[in-house]
Amino acid sequence: MSEEKEVQLVSELRFVIGRLSKKIRRNSETAGKLSLTERSTMALIFQYGEILPNELASMEKITTQSMSQILNNLLNLGLINRRISELDKRKVIISLSDEGMNLIHKSRSEKDEWLNRAIEATCTAEEQEILKKALMPLAKLVEFD
Structure with missing residues (x-):
């Protein structure tokens, strides 16, 4: 891959992941506090x-x-x-605390529900398979220091 295309991929990936992360956080009433x-x-x-x-x-x-x-x-x-x-x-x-545990579980549930609705509403079955395949390389990025 050319250096120009690598820079474009990196920039677009950072932008999309950042926006998605913010959107997921915004769609959790619990965590918004x-x-x-x-x-x-x-x-x-x-x-x-x-x-x-x-x-x-x-x-x-x-x-x-x-x-x-x-x-x-x-x-x-x-x-x-x-x-x-x-x-x-x-x-x-x-x-x-018990209240903290409840907040974590409720927040994660809200985020998962929103993301599930978003995926079902916007992605075809083929696109959902692409997302599944992308999880492994994305997980590797998260673990990189």
Whole structure:
């Protein structure tokens, strides 16, 4: 592929994925109540189950002070739990509360339902197969650092 076509592919792919991602986020009433970083932080807590604030800050690439503000807001909203580590009393372990778990599940369900309706309304059966085939290379992009 020529360099010009590669640049065009990269640009178009970035644009389309970015727009689709924003559209999916906008179509979740539940998630719309939180900032992007708050939603991302909750997703990380969900993924890891229990995690330290400094680990979250590192993953989100923000300062520990900024993460502290995010966690305080999530705690005030009743979406997370904090507990002192039994091994090291200086450390606080973060997990999702029942309300936080419910929010994650409801938000994901809303997004999945919207995306399913969109795919069914706009894509032919052949295009849906193309989307299935594109999942593997897209997943590889997500894992690339």
